[in-house]
Each structure stands twice: as C-alpha cells, then as structure tokens.
Amino acid sequence: MAAMLKLSLSYLSRSKIQNGFIALLILLSTLLVSTAVMILANTGNQFRDMHNRTNGSHQILTFEKGLNDPQAVHDWWASQDGVEVSSLLTYRALAGIAFNGMDIPNIYLYMISTPSPPWVVDELIFSKGTPEAAPKQGSVWIPTSMANAYDISVGDTVGFKTGSTALHLKVSAIVVDVPYGAPFTNTARIWMNPLDYHHDVQSLAGTDHHMMGIHFDDYSSNSRYWERYTLEAGGPFLETKMEFEGISSFYLIINQIVGFIMIFLGVVMLAIALITIGFTISDAILANYKTIGILKSLGLTSAKTIGTYVIQYLLLSLIAIIPGLAFSVWASKFIINISVSSLRVGNSDMSVEGIGSAMLVGVFLFALILLFVVLYARKARQIQPVQAIRYGMSETDHTRLARRMNSPLASLIGFTRLPVAAVLGFRHLLKNTKSSILMLLLTTIASSVLVLGYVLLTSITGIVQTSPKWGYDNANIAAVVVNKSTFPKDELKQRLQEDSRIKNVGWQGNITGVLHPDSSADMQGQSTSLALSVLDGSYQELGFETLQGRNPQQENEIAIGVSVARTLNKEPGDFLELYIEGEKRTFLITGIYQAIANMSISGRITTAAMSAIHPNFGDFDAVFINLNDPMQANQVAEELNDQFKDSASVVTQKTLLDSVYAEAAAVLIYPMSLIGLLFLLVTFIIIFSTCRISIRKESRTYGIYQSIGMTSRRIRVSVAMGVAALSAIGAILGILVGVYLLPILLEMVLAGYGIVQLPLILHWGGIGLFACISMIAAALGSWFSSRVIHETSPRMLVIE
Incomplete structure (x- = not known):
C-alpha cells in the first residue's frame, strides 16, 4: 500500500499542471451537470410555491365588452363549492408612463381601485415597502415585473398618462402580483388608493371595467364548472378569460430553455471529461510503459499498478467535486434569481431546491470517474516487462504505429511535398489519433455552443425581423x-x-x-x-x-x-x-x-x-x-x-x-455566456493536457529535431498549426451543429409553448467569428503545452 501511495503522489507531483487541469475539468463538469440538475429541479417550483402562497388564480375574467353582467358572474362563481373567487376588481385601462425623464409608451396598465382585505384569491406579497391594507393617498403599488423592467424603486414618482396630461403618483410598495407579474410582459396592474381612483381616474372620460380571479381546488375540473355555468346562465361566458397556462407560461419558459440546454451540454461535458480521463490514463501508461515494465519485473503486481491510478484520481476527484458542488449551488441560485426575479421578495435570495439531487450527482460522478479509471488502467495488466523495456510499448502497438506512419495517407505527406512545419503538425495528429479525435469532438461542441448562444440571442433581440x-x-x-x-x-x-x-x-x-x-x-x-x-x-x-x-x-x-x-x-x-x-x-x-x-x-x-x-x-x-x-x-x-x-x-x-423581448435576451445572456466560457475553458484544458502528454511521449523525437537545427519555436508552431487546422474542421462542424441540430432540441421545449419551428436569424459573419473562438482556445492550449520543448535542452529531450 505504501508503494502504491508513493507512486500515486509521485505521478501527481511530477505533472502538477496537467493534474491541476484534470482536477479543474472534473470541477467544471460537476459544476455544469449539478447546476443543470438544480435548475431543472427548480423549474416551476418557484412559480408553484408563490402561486400556492398567494392562493393564485387559475383563470382571470375581464369584463370590458358589456356581454356579461360582472356582478351576476361573480355571484355565481362565489356560490360554487370547490371554488374561491377574488373581489370584483374595478379598473380603468391606461397606456404609457413617464419615468426618470423617459417616455415609455408601450406599457398597458390596469389602474385598480384596491379592495379592502382580506384577499381570498391573488393575495399580494410585498417585495419592497411596508405592507398596508391599501396604498396611501397619492401613492400606488406596482408589480415586481414593472419595477424590474424599468428600474423603479420605492419612493420614486411615476407619471401615468391619462391622455394629454399625466397622473403623478409615488410608488409606496412593490408587490408580487402573480397573474400580471410575469417577466417579458408589457401589462401590469397598478393598485391605487380608492379615493385617488375615484377622484383622478373615474373622472376621466369612459366607463369602469371589472375583473375577477377564480381559484379551483382541482383545476382539472374547471371544464365541468363552465359547462354548468353555461346551462344555468342560459348561455356561455362571452367576455375575456385568461387561462392558467397563459399565466404560468412566461414564468417557466426561460428556466426550461436554460435547464434543457445545460443538462444536455452538461451530459456532453461529462462524457468528454470521462473520455479525457481515460485518454490521459492510457497515454500516461504508454508514456511510462518502460518504467511500469521495470517495476513489474521487480515484483509490483498488476492490481497494485492499477491501484496507483485509482488513488491518484480518487484524490483529484475529491479535490474537484466538492468545490464543484458548492459553486453549482451559487450558480443555480444566480440563474434562478434572474429568470424568476419577478417572484423574488425583497433582496433575499430565493430558496433553491434540489441540493440533495446535486449531491447525488456528485456521488455518481465520483463513482463514474473511479469506474473509468479502473477500466482504462486495466491496460497496465497487459504490460510485458521485456516488450516494455525493448519497445517502450507492446509489440502489437509498436507494429500498429509503424504501419500507420507508413500508410498510403501518411506517405502523401512527405518532407519533399510540404513545408516541414506542416508535416510535423500533421504527423503529430496522425500519430495520436485518439487525442486528435477528442480535440475534433471538443472544438465541434465548443463551437456549436457558442454559435447556438449567438444565434439564439440575435434571434430574440432581432425578433422584429421574424415577427x-x-x-x-x-x-x-x-x-x-x-x-x-x-x-x-x-x-x-x-x-x-x-x-x-x-x-x-x-x-x-x-x-x-x-x-x-x-x-x-x-x-x-x-x-x-x-x-x-x-x-x-x-x-x-x-x-x-x-x-x-x-x-x-x-x-x-x-x-x-x-x-x-x-x-x-x-x-x-x-x-x-x-x-x-x-x-x-x-x-x-x-x-x-x-x-x-x-x-x-x-x-x-x-x-x-x-x-x-x-x-x-x-x-x-x-x-x-x-x-x-x-x-x-x-x-x-x-x-x-x-x-x-x-x-x-x-x-x-x-x-x-x-x-x-429585450428583457428575455438580457436574462438569457448570462447562462449562455457561462456555458460558452465553461466550454472554452474545457477546450483549453483538454487540448493542453492531451498535447502535453503526446509531446512528452515524443520528447526524444523533438530532441533529435532540435539537434539537427530546428528551433524549439518552429517545432511549437508546427504543433499549434496542426491543432489549429484540426480545430478549424471542428469549428465548421460546430457551425452546422449549432445552426441546424441544437435548435431542433430547443424546439422540443418550445413546442409546449406554441413554437414548433424556431425562427432563427443567421448572421453568418458573427456565426463564423464565434465559431473561431474555439480555434483560438485550441491553438493556445497546444502552444502553452509545448513550452516543455522550449524549456528543456535537446540533450535532455533525447535522454528522456
């Protein structure tokens, strides 16, 4: 056991940067997957909790056309068992406000004469301001959605347009008004003092209108109530009825989009992390093949050889997963607070559920990493000491590598046909096909994520083009x-x-x-x-x-x-x-x-x-x-x-x-930017690690190149050029995936909201620019990983 622990610690200390990046990769994978799980666990919960807390309406009836008697309809619903109704709210409609020197025409307001408590349905929750039975004279309560959209605070004075003049009232409270407080809406209920309403609003030309909210003990039974109403009232309800689906849809849509994207990309990142760990172990075994052969010849068993890698990644996983889970709680709170800010009470963070699920994700990820470590480290069982000392690899791998380097494809790339730098870059990729495939996959995914984020945001901000x-x-x-x-x-x-x-x-x-x-x-x-x-x-x-x-x-x-x-x-x-x-x-x-x-x-x-x-x-x-x-x-x-x-x-x-929709874009930009940055960081980390491993395996070859006159800078440029060329292919594939494949997955979410074909705006110049960012990350990763060539003398490289 002591020998295993000593070998594991030596592996950790000998490759500090590489192991640090592997730990960071595990941390980021944990962060993205557990954050996605927590967002999905909370999708709808915040709305449902607030809807239950306020005994919110399932349907809102508005009486503006004179086709039904408001009081008769209210009395009928109030007499039904299993149903609760709000007071019959009296209101006038206005449009536009003046605030902070700005004229804001596109906001439609229900100026409501605030009824006396208690409120059986749609109780108002005070987010800011002092709870009172009704606004004081000269003041109003406004919903959180309106306050957030226009940065209105308690104490501010807002001018409500009444035609050629404006009614100036002070905001005394900001309230959570569930039916008319959803984000991305331009409709709001303004709660007025009854005396102000009578003096300032009822005096305007026009007539009063009414609205009421209905809460069902069992919402699924609402159609039976409406059938009974039609029979007993002698005709159907002819005024406007807002359904629960319409009330809840804009509260849920952003979290569902973000959660779906994050869980999908989180699973992808997890798969990449596990594959990377597997490649790292395989390449580490290959790089230390001769050393492992010598140790086995001295009596180290295969089980203990595998154990050294298990201990190494067990320590790395513990160091990475725990902070990853902690950061995921913060990240999920941040995203959830932004996406459902209109349900937020005061400045306190909203309670986040699903921490237990995130912990299970951490345990599962830990077990999965150890499982992959064991599966990949089992290759050490096949090491034969004699072959390891002679070839530095198994005889079969030695023969396969020689056949690959002498294949017709490889022979097309010769020193007489292409520049030396291009040949070296190509051979670096050809000789390390597994890591090259991983880099291609990674740059494809990173590019597709960046492209999707760019296309999604430009499509929302430019919705006027596709309305x-x-x-x-x-x-x-x-x-x-x-x-x-x-x-x-x-x-x-x-x-x-x-x-x-x-x-x-x-x-x-x-x-x-x-x-x-x-x-x-x-x-x-x-x-x-x-x-x-x-x-x-x-x-x-x-x-x-x-x-x-x-x-x-x-x-x-x-x-x-x-x-x-x-x-x-x-x-x-x-x-x-x-x-x-x-x-x-x-x-x-x-x-x-x-x-x-x-x-x-x-x-x-x-x-x-x-x-x-x-x-x-x-x-x-x-x-x-x-x-x-x-x-x-x-x-x-x-x-x-x-x-x-x-x-x-x-x-x-x-x-x-x-x-x-500008507000929707502002909410989406934070999680999409976070996902894009994570994938860029992961691209850099993985390409750094894989290139560093392959460069160490080829240290003797690079030492020989230097000894015959090639500079270390020229060798490093060759390696970076090869990776950049590979990532360019990945960027092209990423554009196709981000523009044509990932939106199909989004349409699966949006179909429930009435959008089955996502309208996209494609600015190909911007798409190409964002796709190229992954190329830059890949090239930088390969460039920094090759510093070992510059920092080590040719003699030491040959000795290694």
Whole structure:
C-alpha cells in the first residue's frame, strides 16, 4: 500500500499542471451537470410555491365588452363549492408612463381601485415597502415585473398618462402580483388608493371595467364548472378569460430553455471529461510503459499498478467535486434569481431546491470517474516487462504505429511535398489519433455552443425581423385601443384614409371561441377556449404567416394555432365547430400557424365571420398600419399618438416587440455566456493536457529535431498549426451543429409553448467569428503545452 501511495503522489507531483487541469475539468463538469440538475429541479417550483402562497388564480375574467353582467358572474362563481373567487376588481385601462425623464409608451396598465382585505384569491406579497391594507393617498403599488423592467424603486414618482396630461403618483410598495407579474410582459396592474381612483381616474372620460380571479381546488375540473355555468346562465361566458397556462407560461419558459440546454451540454461535458480521463490514463501508461515494465519485473503486481491510478484520481476527484458542488449551488441560485426575479421578495435570495439531487450527482460522478479509471488502467495488466523495456510499448502497438506512419495517407505527406512545419503538425495528429479525435469532438461542441448562444440571442433581440414566424403581424405601426368608450374610431379611420403615407390598414378585435364539446374531448385537461383574432383587412398584407395552408379570407374559414391542431388532430381542409357568443359555427380550416402568444391555443377569422353573428360588429382592440415608406414609421407613430393619446397608444412594431423581448435576451445572456466560457475553458484544458502528454511521449523525437537545427519555436508552431487546422474542421462542424441540430432540441421545449419551428436569424459573419473562438482556445492550449520543448535542452529531450 505504501508503494502504491508513493507512486500515486509521485505521478501527481511530477505533472502538477496537467493534474491541476484534470482536477479543474472534473470541477467544471460537476459544476455544469449539478447546476443543470438544480435548475431543472427548480423549474416551476418557484412559480408553484408563490402561486400556492398567494392562493393564485387559475383563470382571470375581464369584463370590458358589456356581454356579461360582472356582478351576476361573480355571484355565481362565489356560490360554487370547490371554488374561491377574488373581489370584483374595478379598473380603468391606461397606456404609457413617464419615468426618470423617459417616455415609455408601450406599457398597458390596469389602474385598480384596491379592495379592502382580506384577499381570498391573488393575495399580494410585498417585495419592497411596508405592507398596508391599501396604498396611501397619492401613492400606488406596482408589480415586481414593472419595477424590474424599468428600474423603479420605492419612493420614486411615476407619471401615468391619462391622455394629454399625466397622473403623478409615488410608488409606496412593490408587490408580487402573480397573474400580471410575469417577466417579458408589457401589462401590469397598478393598485391605487380608492379615493385617488375615484377622484383622478373615474373622472376621466369612459366607463369602469371589472375583473375577477377564480381559484379551483382541482383545476382539472374547471371544464365541468363552465359547462354548468353555461346551462344555468342560459348561455356561455362571452367576455375575456385568461387561462392558467397563459399565466404560468412566461414564468417557466426561460428556466426550461436554460435547464434543457445545460443538462444536455452538461451530459456532453461529462462524457468528454470521462473520455479525457481515460485518454490521459492510457497515454500516461504508454508514456511510462518502460518504467511500469521495470517495476513489474521487480515484483509490483498488476492490481497494485492499477491501484496507483485509482488513488491518484480518487484524490483529484475529491479535490474537484466538492468545490464543484458548492459553486453549482451559487450558480443555480444566480440563474434562478434572474429568470424568476419577478417572484423574488425583497433582496433575499430565493430558496433553491434540489441540493440533495446535486449531491447525488456528485456521488455518481465520483463513482463514474473511479469506474473509468479502473477500466482504462486495466491496460497496465497487459504490460510485458521485456516488450516494455525493448519497445517502450507492446509489440502489437509498436507494429500498429509503424504501419500507420507508413500508410498510403501518411506517405502523401512527405518532407519533399510540404513545408516541414506542416508535416510535423500533421504527423503529430496522425500519430495520436485518439487525442486528435477528442480535440475534433471538443472544438465541434465548443463551437456549436457558442454559435447556438449567438444565434439564439440575435434571434430574440432581432425578433422584429421574424415577427410573423412568432405569430405576430409584420405591420410598421400598431395602435392599441386603451379606452374603448372614448376611442374615436371614425375619426381615426378618416385620418388614416387621408394620409398618403399609409399603404394599408387592418383593424383587429379579440374575442373568445369555445370548442364544440365533441371536439374538446381530446383536449386532455387543456382549456376549451380559443383566443380568436378577428381582422377587418388582409392577413396576408399585414404579414401574418402560416406553417401550413393560408390565412382565412371568407366568412366560413379559420386558421388555427399548432397547439389546437395537434390536440384535435386537425389539418387544413378539416372542419372545426366553435361556439362564438353562444352561437354554433362550423369553419373550414384553411391554415395552421405557430404563435408564442396564448401558446398557439388560438385562431384567426375574418370580420365577415363575426358579422354573420353580430351584424354591427366593431369591437376592435388594435389597428395595424403599413406605410409606403417604412422609414417614416417613427414620425407617423408620433403624430398619431399625439392626436389620439387620450384613448389609444400608437407605437412602431419595433418598439412594441423590443419592450417585451429585450428583457428575455438580457436574462438569457448570462447562462449562455457561462456555458460558452465553461466550454472554452474545457477546450483549453483538454487540448493542453492531451498535447502535453503526446509531446512528452515524443520528447526524444523533438530532441533529435532540435539537434539537427530546428528551433524549439518552429517545432511549437508546427504543433499549434496542426491543432489549429484540426480545430478549424471542428469549428465548421460546430457551425452546422449549432445552426441546424441544437435548435431542433430547443424546439422540443418550445413546442409546449406554441413554437414548433424556431425562427432563427443567421448572421453568418458573427456565426463564423464565434465559431473561431474555439480555434483560438485550441491553438493556445497546444502552444502553452509545448513550452516543455522550449524549456528543456535537446540533450535532455533525447535522454528522456
């Protein structure tokens, strides 16, 4: 045992840098895998815990169209067993705020008259500020999502636009408001003092609206309650209903994307780490072949020889895995706190679950490393002392290596055909095929990770270029109606018709359709309600796209979201039965589209379809405007916003999308950067280690090269050139993997959110630049590993 321990310590001390890098590689593998496990373990937990803590709504009903009596609906739901309802909240809608000298038009606000406690459903949790029964006069409570997006703090004064003027109120508290507090949203509930609401908001032109939240003891039974409501109320619910899936989706999507990417790449990194350890042991055995043969001839058994490597990597694993687990707890907290910051209370870190799972990952990783060490170290059993002393390797390996170096491929690369530096670099790779394959695999993966991160971030930040593929329009300007009761629709129509800069216009309304019971039997607990878009205009002209078929053009036609098509097994050409405002209608499905809004549980119909039900239908929520010259979008939007700001918010499409998705990109950049940096560091470490091993094996050869006149710098450049050429191939493969393969895996996650074909923006110049970063890491790894050639004299290299 003493001899084994002494040999293990000698191996550790003799190759300090290499063993240090191996320990760092194990640490990084542990960090990435355990962090991924913890993120996945916490995906949804933070939201579910806060939803349970606040007794959050499963559905939110808003009454804006006058089609149902709010009090009657509230009373019916309040009388049901197994259901809890919030107070009937009174509100007015506003758009835009002024804060810190900035004009922020694209935020839509429900100004709510705060009811008296207790709150049975959707209890507000105070993140910052003093908990009170209601805001004091002159102050408001705002949600964490709004505070985080615009860096608003308690004590700040915010101007809420009421048309030509602004209502200035002080922020006295920041609250967690689960239904309207998700990240990446531009809608918020502002909680006002009832006296302020009566004096400052109710005095504005327009009428009050109402909303209420419903919490089910068993959410899966909600469809039975709605069937009973339809029977007892004498008709279906015709106002707007927000489902639990829509409430929760944006809380969960980032963690699921990040967790999925990290667990996949973590497993890849773990596999690379284990292969690297195996190669390191194999090459170490080969490098010490003669020494091991001598020791075996002196009586050291094969089991003890294997034991020396087991002890060596047992110590390295203990040194690396424990801090790796500790760092993973910090990293997972950091990522989780960013991705669900709107659920964070105060400045305290959110509790992170899954530490036990991470510990199991550490134990599993430790056992796996020792298993691989034993499997690879068993090669030491085959060492025959005589062959080891004569060849420095087994006779079989000696013959195989000679055959490889004299193969037709190798003979094509001769000193008379190519520069000496190129020949040396190629022969370095050819003679160490296993390590060369590992380097190729590693640079491919590192490049693919960097490319994926770059493509994903540019696709989100540049979403205005691909908005139709996300389910949005492609119009230049959008005018969102804020106060329908005062909105001068005819005046805006005339204004748009008279403006020669405007190319075409589309008026959009939003209603709710209910699937026919026969169709909804296969919905498997999902909502039977569809968010229907009604357009007075051409879907085609406004840029709405479909994956299959086309958008509707006639009264009896409909295009449906992919989630509806998948659940009901529908295709273009099939028929779909819907209840719209209580009337049954049969539609021909003309197209299927994807949309992240409403998770693709939606449909598109024409105003002709609504006119058949409502002859005077004119309940429009937005106006989409295309210009003859898109460069004039900012100017036209400002002019229209100034004229109609009392009842509408007019912004460019870029402003509309950037306000939502810029935050998503900001959240994604941290975990993607962390993963990219880890893979670059791993690339450097592994290539350093493998090159250092192969250089030590070839020390005598390099000593001979130096003795005949080659400088150490020229030899080092040759080795680095060979590795750089190999990594260039890896970078090209990484581009293909990062652009075409990894997004397919992401689509598996996003399919649940209504995106089955990830819209990517490919800037090939940037993609090539990011792919080349792995080449730089690989070349640097090989260059630094070859310092031993420069630091050792030719005589010592030959002696070694």
